[in-house]
Amino acid sequence: MSESQVEDVTTDAQADEDRPSRLDRLEHEGDVAADFLEDLLDIADLDGDIDMDVDGNRAVVSVVGGQLQQLVGRDGEVLEALQELTRLAVYRETGERSRLMLDVAGYRAERREALTRAAEEAVASAKEAGAPVRLDPMTPFERKVVHDAVAAAGLVSESEGEEPNRRVVVLPTS
Structure with a gap:
């Protein structure tokens, strides 16, 4: 193996070590989403707790407690919009498209x-x-x-x- 090939292999291995794992990326998505949702709850003066989890290949964030029905809306329409806004907040922070799933008050x-x-x-x-x-x-x-x-x-x-x-x-x- 030439010296440049050894350097390429070493660089690739180091890049793999520096790259966060899938689980780490999903947990980071959940953290970003939780921060966004906490700010939203504060602005709307709503009480709620944020739970985060990873289910398969997606971060799952739940807002529980308090009077949260207005964040669900009729047939979950507000929840769908809020999920998209949360995904956009994650994208803005990470630069990667998110498949994050949001639940509010156990609706989903x-x-x-x-x-x-x-x-x-x-x-x-x-x-x-x-x-x-x-x-x-x-x-x-x-x-x-x-x-x-x-x-x-x-x-x-x-x-x-x-x-x-x-x-x-x-x-x-x-």
Whole structure:
């Protein structure tokens, strides 16, 4: 190996050591998001605590406690907007696009349970009728939950339509 090749290998190895791990990056995203949300809660004069976690390949930040329903809004519309603002704050700080998931007052956790039940019912209907079952339009988060639940039940689902009327279709077994 030439001297320049040894230097290149050494430089690459050192760069790998200097680069933060995926977990470190996600935890940093959560910290940035928590700072942004704490400032927002202070400005809005709302009480709430911030919980941070890492779930798979995304940071998960939850705002809990107090009267937080106005941060959820009708059908989670305010929560969706707040999540996008929080992702932008993370992007501004890190320079990297974030897949951060935000929950307020347990809304997404409760919604996940309801969507899982709806998916299980759709699976049962598709199996019984032998025909596709079309669900109501959903947000991308909601569709992901349903697709995962359908896959766990052993069936296949697909999305159809255009936003904001995009929906999940549960397909019967062949």
